[in-house]
Amino acid sequence: MKPIVVPVNFSENSANAARYAADLALSIGAEIQLLYIFQIPMSMSEVPMPERAFEDLQGSGREMLDNLSHELFRRSRGKLTIHSDMEIGTVEGQIEKYCKEKEPLLVVMGATGGGLENVLTGSNSVRAVRHLPYPVLVVPEGVRFQSMRYVVVACDQEDLSAGLPVATPVLQLMGNMPGIRLEVVHVLREDESASEFTMAYNHWKSELTGLQPALRIVRAENITEGMSEFLEGCGADLLVVFPKKHNVLEFHRSQAKRLVMHCAVPVMSIHE
Template sequence: MALKEIEKRLALSYGNKLQIECVAKCGFAVDEIDMYATNAKADLIVMGMKGAGYLTEKLIGSVTTSLIQKSKCPVLAIDEHVRYKLVKKIALACDYNETENEKVLYPLIEIARIFKAHIYVLNVENELEPVATTAGHVVSGFIKLQNSLAHADHSFHFITTQNIVEGINEFIEMSNVDMVVMIPRKHSLLRDIFNEPKTKQMAFHSKVPLLTLH
């Protein structure tokens, strides 16, 4: 059984330092994983993504993408070609109003603390479809986010682009980012990416894990 093989490999690598429990469920994958994570009070769901670097119709309908949209638990999506390395640079791609509830950022702040990582707060605006937001609302969101990250090493970055996915890609390459973090809420940056037909064939970034917070 595949799960048992994974358990054996992990046990050989980490011994008693890692507690492992194998569970097999019958049902719809998204529902069963989400329910199990809820009942187990899981802190994180980790999902592999075959071909996760591409926002295609297959990805949009995948189990991982559905979990990202549905689960209340943070989801870490990792492409099959990703190899582990220390996380030193994290890009939080968001609109400032997505982070008004500072609790949503706790997992990110904890990860940054553990790895002593720098957080790049990346605000991306589509210059072809500017968001109608008042200056006061933007400033308020910025101040709240800055306060939430007060004890984390961070910096703010703003870019305008004709394609949000391409803009994030370019920033990842330019800054050598190790992980991207997004907050998939209604009307948020991540939902725009998943719902925008033009991005379905765009490469996101196959070598960078994607952490979604809820």
């Protein structure tokens, strides 16, 4: 199985995301690849850094990476396979290069604030990977992994026509977990037909193997209000979105911020 890549920076939020990733990996039988990107301080980039100072910084990074790796190994009671790597360069460039080499099942990162806000509007770290051709799971601050019981897939008719998420391995794995509930949610606007979306959904569902998601159509005057009301008390363990042109969640930044006030669950962003 392909690994789960977890970029870390040793903040508490980053460590929390690593713990979440470790618990998730253990539940689906995946391995963990911890990645620390050592960035040369800007104040030192214009002049050569003393070799001893450079080695000390590298050593400190490696020590923290090893400590985190050992913590996750103990957390899994020795059942989880964990690898760790340290790269030198920019966050964006090195994550992209590393993922091309590892071809991960999933990239897991921590982000302060609502997970969906960071997928749509972006913190620095999430913005660096938001266009990677791999699923990116953003873990909101303080959220801990619980066994996946309810996964919400927010999509539109265009997503279904494109076959998403039929060919998404990580969703296939989650869909096969015991007791999981997978639900496709669509906000029906005034200019859309419920029967047309239902037909597209039934055709898409007939091509699935193993997965048997339910359908929930939410009627609302606009997408923001509809998703906000649905997410506020639905109790989902994971929200899956497909950021792309004309996607149901691809709207103005101010609207996105209103939506994520009620979204405190991890958000998985899957690109075409």
